Amino acid sequence: MKFYKILEMWYLNNKRDLPWRNSSNPYFIWLSEIILQQTRIQQGLDYYKVFIEHYPTVQDLANASEDEVLKDWQGLGYYSRARNLHFSAQYICNELNGVFPSTYKELLKLKGVGDYTASAIASICFNEKTAVVDGNVYRVLSRYFNINTPINSPKGIKYFKELAQELIKDANPKDYNQAIMDFGSMVCKPANPTCDTCVLADGCIAKAKNLINDLPVKEKKLKVKNKFFNFIVIDNGDFTVIEKRTGNGIWKNLYQFPLIETDKPVDDQALIEDPFFKNNYTKNPELTLYNPEPWVHKLTHQHLHTHFWILNTNSIDNFETTPWSNIDDFAVPKLIHNFLEEYNSK
DNA sequence: CAACCGTGGTA
DNA sequence: TTACCAAGGTT
Numbered sequence A: 001m002k003f004y005k006i007l008e009m010w011y012l013n014n015k016r017d018l019p020w021r022n023s024s025n026p027y028f029i030w031l032s033e034i035i036l037q038q039t040r041i042q043q044g045l046d047y048y049k050v051f052i053e054h055y056p057t058v059q060d061l062a063n064a065s066e067d068e069v070l071k072d073w074q075g076l077g078y079y080s081r082a083r084n085l086h087f088s089a090q091y092i093c094n095e096l097n098g099v100f101p102s103t104y105k106e107l108l109k110l111k112g113v114g115d116y117t118a119s120a121i122a123s124i125c126f127n128e129k130t131a132v133v134d135g136n137v138y139r140v141l142s143r144y145f146n147i148n149t150p151i152n153s154p155k156g157i158k159y160f161k162e163l164a165q166e167l168i169k170d171a172n173p174k175d176y177n178q179a180i181m182d183f184g185s186m187v188c189k190p191a192n193p194t195c196d197t198c199v200l201a202d203g204c205i206a207k208a209k210n211l212i213n214d215l216p217v218k219e220k221k222l223k224v225k226n227k228f229f230n231f232i233v234i235d236n237g238d239f240t241v242i243e244k245r246t247g248n249g250i251w252k253n254l255y256q257f258p259l260i261e262t263d264k265p266v267d268d269q270a271l272i273e274d275p276f277f278k279n280n281y282t283k284n285p286e287l288t289l290y291n292p293e294p295w296v297h298k299l300t301h302q303h304l305h306t307h308f309w310i311l312n313t314n315s316i317d318n319f320e321t322t323p324w325s326n327i328d329d330f331a332v333p334k335l336i337h338n339f340l341e342e343y344n345s346k
Numbered sequence B: 001c002a003a004c005c006g007t008g009g010t011a
Numbered sequence C: 001t002t003a004c005c006a007a008g009g010t011t
Helices: A003-014 A026-035 A041-054 A058-063 A066-073 A080-095 A115-126 A135-144 A154-167 A173-186 A268-272 A275-280 A324-329 A334-343
Strands: A225-234 A259-262 A287-289 A295-298 A302-311
Touching: A003 A173, A026 A041, A026 A080, A026 A115, A041 A066, A058 A080, A066 A080, A115 A173, A135 A154, A135 A173, A225 A334, A268 A287, A295 A334, A302 A334
Parallel strands: A225 A302
Antiparallel strands: A225 A259, A287 A302, A295 A302
């Protein structure tokens, strides 16, 4: 039996029941695909439910503010996904008369929609034969065909896409694309794949050559940077001060306490030399270090060594203040959220 | 195009 | 504890 046919039959009996699986509404599929980028289903499920409830249609999403959308996205990470989702919703409503793009080529024009997501929506909603290549597909194909080209190299990306496109030629694209992804996550898993009961085991070259644990090959080029964050938590009892992050770095458009970033750990005297204090506090401000041991927030490519400094003062006239009672209205990074949970419970 | 963009789960 | 990685995309 053909490769695609085996997977389609396996899918018929083993596919997972997911909230968006019985829909062909491109808005729902788009939403699910964006949420699931680099994200486990279990982690994304609740967010999907919230978005469907708060924004039942693409118009509802377009009419919302970016702050609202980011607030609903809070905690999920990769926040450009939320910003692009909102931007693209407005693009669809304003430029496309609310009609969702229906081809791979047109879908690619949406911000936040790349080759994978365009292929997924085009195949699932419009039955277009465009093969998805996600982490699952890389794993299944590299093992079955014994391909050791690095999956994160330009050469590998091109090779696997072409192979996947060839394999989908005679398949039902909607079912086949979802089949190979479900199969990858449930059977051909990264660790401890269930090769003993695998329906593709007969033709799997990696299994025959005992190379399952060596595939796929991935070049590692990740170097972790250490950064030192000092958040100034102004607190006069009722009010605090928060700011919106700008620029294109991490956590763009989310809120935080005023931040002083240094290239090494610092004490309060060094912090007071910062322009933040020079410009706003002429007399000696009294800083209390909230956490003597830094909180190390670990991201994929940087470790944030974080200290929270409490500045108990009444001279906050120069700032735009926020009542503590409203603090939960703002989208904040997980790191800030963790601090707020602890600080406000005391 | 190599570097960057979050958070949480697992071996 | 570390390393990997999870329905990737942008610059």
